[in-house]
Amino acid sequence: MVAGVLLSTGEPSEFDLQRANAGLAALGRPPLSNGDLGTETPETLAPLIPDELRSGVLELLYVLADDEPIRRRIADAYAGLWREEAEPPAQPRKGSAVMRWLVGKLPRHQVGAASKEDEMVERQGPYRDVEIEVEAPVERSPLRQRVERISGEFRRVVDAVESVIVGKRDVIERVLTAMAAKGHVLLVDVPGVGKTQLCKALAAVIETRFGRIQFTPDLLPMDITGANVFDPRDKQFYFRPGPIFTHILLADEINRATPKTQSALLEVMEERCATVDGVTHRMEEPFQVLATMNPIEHQGTYALPAAQIDRFMVMLEIGYPTPDDEVRVLDFHLGAASPLDALTPVITRASFMEWRETVPQIHVTPELKRTAVEYINKLRKGADDGQSISPRATLSWVRASQARAMLCGREFxxxxxxxxxAPDVLRHRLWTDAHTVRERLRAVALTGAR
Structure with missing residues (x-):
């Protein structure tokens, strides 16, 4: 188990596995296989380490991290999960040297990283049972502290919204993930499952301005963006902003408006500005579109153009509640007061802005970037006519994964x-459902991404 933790930052080499098995055999323990040392996250492995071993394992993680930032952040992640202050060891213990010989060096996360351990092996031969000078673990970085604070705020926001949107915690988390990544959200489902209610609840717990546009067949583009209005008193034209000039915009039943009106959202969603009579008006940050859409087979709907579909980072379904959750919905909504009235802001606008500014700082290794691109290329080759996965989709996929890592309390x-x-980001671009996206990704993984 300890070896699994120490090797969890990457795929172990055959040399690493042989060295670990030699040490385990000397201790009378069964050997390990590649499956025992698969890549896991700190969240998965940290709870498995007994309390009495955590201090020693944490010390060893910092020893093996050396000067490599990624592995130091992983050691910081274990320190945070175990809720212990990583204090510098007074004296290096001989057990650390034995364990280092047992598991060997950790695999590198970054291509081309300087391997001081390899140079030591070449000069001195294999590791021996000698004392190793241990440096004091560095304090948690400002980014690490900020990510931990944001993760706590995220859980409080989800708890507050779930008090109104019963039994849909997973959907709430996915919407907030896209919002943190500055992505627009499209909620597609049958009428009456809580799409509008979810958007209102999110706006209530985040201290920002909220606007709503009810899309109808007679809605005009100027009803969205605003217009220049003539004032007869001074005989001047003045710009009167439309409802789109807000922080969180609910575009309700977006596919009930005509395509001409729908296109009025395109520039604003992508460029975060609106042009009226040749004058560009920029949106105040944060600007976020939460759109709801009824299934296209419903009467009185217009299909969204592919260009507009691609501007939504994610498309989500809410689904019907379970019988128990539906009983709770009745309990909430049959009362005299609306559940939304009880919601108060949980985070400020400044805190929400900090979420969005922190996401680009979450580290993505070159290997993961390459993997994402290879998956996308493979899906493009297998796509039917009319399907399109643009580079914007690749960027949205990686940016959404950064947001999820941050909200889970990690900076990598x-x-x-x-x-x-992946299903939330890719399904509307492949014109399929979430299950099919997962199956296609699994097929790509089995056949190789290249």
Whole structure:
């Protein structure tokens, strides 16, 4: 188990596995296989380490981290999960040297990283049972502290919204993930499952301005963006902003408006500005579109153009509640007061802005970037006519995975983050459902991404 933790930052080499098995055999323990040392996240492995071993394992993690930032951040992640202050050891213990010989060096995360350990092996031969000078673990970085604070705020926001949107915690988390990544959200489902209610609840717990546009067949583009209005008193034209000039915009039943009106959102969603009579008006940050859409087979709907579909980072379904959750919905809504009235802001606008500014600082290794691109290329080759996965989709996929890592309390992205957000980001671009996206990604993984 300890060896699994120490080797969890990457795939162990055959040399690493042989060295670990030699040490385990000397201790009378069964050998390990490659499956025992698969890549896991600190969240998965940290709870498995007994309390009495955590201090020693944490010390060893910092020893093996050396000067490599990624591995130091992983050691910081274990320190945070175990809720212990990583204090510098007074004297290096001989057990550290033995364990280092047992597991060997950790695999490198970064291509081309300087390997001081390899140079030591070449000069001195294999590791021996000698004392190793241990430096004091560095304090948690400002980024690490900020990510931990944001993760706590995220959980409080989800708890508050879930008090109104019963039994849909996963959907709430996915919407907030896209919002943190500055991505627009499209909620597609049958009428009456809570799409509008979810958007209102999110706006209530985040201290920002909220606007709503009810899309109808007679809605005009100027009803969205605003217009220049003539004032007869001074005989001047003045710009009267439309409802789109807000922080969180609910575009309700967006596919009930005509395509001409729908296109009025395109520039604003992508460029975050609106042009009226040749004058560009910029949106105040944060600007976020939460759109709801009824299934296209419903009467009185217009299909969204592909260009507009691609501007939504994610598309989500809410789904019907379970019988128990539906009973709770009745309990909430049959009362005299609306549940939304009880919601108060949980985070400020400044805090929400900090979420969005922190996401680009979440580290993505070159290997994960390459993996994402290779997956996308493979999906493009297998796509039917009319399907399109643009480079914008690739960027949205990686950015959403950064947001998920941050909201989970990590400052680095794992493969699990990519796979978790993939169905939400890719399904509307492949014109399929979330299950099919997962199956296609699994097929790509089995056949190789290249």
């Amino acid at each position: 992205v794992t493969m699990d983050d990519l796979l978790h957000v």
